[in-house]
Amino acid sequence: MxxxxxxxxxxxxxxxxxxxxxxxxxxxxxxxxxxxxxxxxxxxxxxxxxxxxxxxxxxxxxxxxxxxxxxxxxxxxxxxxxxxxxxxxxxxxxxxxxxxxxxxxxxxxxxxxxxxxxxxxxxxxxxxxxxxxxxxxxxxxxxxxxxxxxxxxxxxxxxxxxxxxxxxxxxxxxxxxxxxxxxxxxxxxxxxxxxxxxxxxxxxxxxxxxxxxxxxxRARAGAVDRAVRDLEDERTRLERAVTASLAHRGQLISWLRSAKWPPSDAAAALAPRAAAGDAPRWVESKASELAVDDTMDALGHALANGELSFQEYIRHVKILARQQFFHCYAASTSTIKRKSIL
Missing domain, CATH: 3.10.110.10 (Ubiquitin Conjugating Enzyme)
Known part of the structure; x- marks a missing residue:
């Protein structure tokens, strides 16, 4: 009572x-x-x-x-x-x-x-x-x-x-x-x-x-603490991802520097096209080179958004880099041929 x-x-x-x-x-x-x-x-x-x-x-x-x-x-x-x-x-x-x-x-x-x-x-x-x-x-x-x-x-x-x-x-x-x-x-x-x-x-x-x-x-303080902990975890995860990306970037740059370009069979295949030196083929090679650049940018955005794993990104970059080199080589060869003709 x-x-x-x-x-x-x-x-x-x-x-x-x-x-x-x-x-x-x-x-x-x-x-x-x-x-x-x-x-x-x-x-x-x-x-x-x-x-x-x-x-x-x-x-x-x-x-x-x-x-x-x-x-x-x-x-x-x-x-x-x-x-x-x-x-x-x-x-x-x-x-x-x-x-x-x-x-x-x-x-x-x-x-x-x-x-x-x-x-x-x-x-x-x-x-x-x-x-x-x-x-x-x-x-x-x-x-x-x-x-x-x-x-x-x-x-x-x-x-x-x-x-x-x-x-x-x-x-x-x-x-x-x-x-x-x-x-x-x-x-x-x-x-x-x-x-x-x-x-x-x-x-x-x-x-x-x-x-x-x-x-x-107290309930709001607990929610804020949980949000802060989640943000700290996210920051740590992003720092690790950036560190890993920098390490892979160094490996990729070392690999590109040590690679031998172009291969002998690719040079033999491009020789007739380089000798022709006509303007349409130069335009086509240059357009293909720029298209590869756009594709690499799109892959970079997909990697940043988490839509693509780093291993897939490296695999596609290797293939595109090889193709871009061929297009760049063909365009430069055509330019040299045109200058010699002129």
């Missing part, structure tokens, strides 16, 4: 704060204790802060802090409940301070509250008899409110507790002022409780919206 009435942001905060606690199997019980006390006392709010003990050791602990309106005792108390790491087997650490330190201070001889630090002593019956699963935060706050109703911690004129002695009998006018003061404080506490509950609801909505936005941003 407490979890259902509490906001999603409060539940997320409590669950995140309980992650480092020593009894993971009892986190559900701790969550139930915290949500129950927040539901019964809406002026309390959960938070995560660093607690420093009297020995100087510090730890990040879950706590609930807020005003506690004591029945029949006008001055409210600023209450703080710290949950130690061994909770629920270890009792909470409780502090009580005046809500307005400038107008009130802690009683020096209070039996249950240390006036120097504001810590509630372990002599408080509920803390002294703390046990699991009987004890809870809600029961502790109820017990503390009952104790403060009988014996308030503040040394103000309206407390009726000064130096452990009973104050003098109040006049009817003072009793009326005290009654009106109590009514006003109760109304103020109720208003603060409603405002706190409303503010907590809005904060829970904001936390829930931020959590949803965080999940969306």
């Amino acid at each position: 407490a979890a259902a009435s509490a906001g999603a942001g409060t539940v997320v905060l409590v669950d995140a704060a309980l992650a480092p606690y020593e009894h993971p199997d009892l986190r559900w019980l701790v969550r139930q204790h915290v949500l129950a006390v927040l539901e019964e006392y809406p002026t309390l709010s959960p938070s995560v802060d660093t607690y420093t003990s009297e020995s100087g050791a510090s730890a990040v602990l879950l706590n609930a802090r807020g005003l506690l309106a004591v029945p029949s005792a006008p001055p409210p108390v600023l209450l703080t409940l710290w949950l130690p790491r061994k909770y629920p087997y270890a009792a909470p650490i409780v502090y009580a301070f005046p809500a307005a330190p400038s107008s009130a201070s802690l009683a020096r001889d209070h039996p249950f509250v240390d006036h120097r630090t504001g810590r509630v002593r372990r002599t408080l019956p509920y803390l002294e008899d703390w046990s699991v699963p009987r004890s809870s935060l809600t029961g502790l706050v109820r017990s503390l409110a009952e104790v403060l109703r009988v014996c308030h911690v503040l040394t103000t004129a309206s407390c009726g507790f000064v130096n452990g002695a009973t104050a003098r009998s109040a006049t009817p006018a003072e009793e009326e002022r005290r009654r009106m003061h109590t009514i006003l404080v109760d109304e103020l506490a109720a208003t603060l409780g409603r405002d706190t509950a409303d503010f907590r609801g809005r904060v829970d909505q904001d936390v829930h919206a931020m959590s949803s936005l965080q999940a969306t941003l």
Whole structure:
């Protein structure tokens, strides 16, 4: 019931704060204790802060802090409940301070509250008899409110507790002022409780919206990371392909330089055509040479687009280079013949 009435942001905060606690199997019980006390006392709010003990050791602990309106005792108390790491087997650490330190201070001889630090002593019956699963935060706050109703911690004129002695009998006018003061404080506490509950609801909505936005941003970050990894893989693949192409280009240039052109049978076949030296044959040879250039360009584009493997590209280039050489040789021979005739 407490979890259902509490906001999603409060539940997320409590669950995140309980992650480092020593009894993971009892986190559900701790969550139930915290949500129950927040539901019964809406002026309390959960938070995560660093607690420093009297020995100087510090730890990040879950706590609930807020005003506690004591029945029949006008001055409210600023209450703080710290949950130690061994909770629920270890009792909470409780502090009580005046809500307005400038107008009130802690009683020096209070039996249950240390006036120097504001810590509630372990002599408080509920803390002294703390046990699991009987004890809870809600029961502790109820017990503390009952104790403060009988014996308030503040040394103000309206407390009726000064130096452990009973104050003098109040006049009817003072009793009326005290009654009106109590009514006003109760109304103020109720208003603060409603405002706190409303503010907590809005904060829970904001936390829930931020959590949803965080999940969306994490998903987008994952997509961006995957895209970056894919681009890195593609860049590596292209670098390897360029390196391999440069190596094959060097091999192809070395092969072309070491090849012997033209072969003897090709020269014998081209000799009659070169001797003729007529213009149509020169044009035909030159056109064939340019056509081979266009074909090589088309093969180069096909290789770049991945439509042709490098082995197929080299095989076709070898054949076309041989044909182009023959056409180029025939065209140059025809040109020389024409010049000799002219």
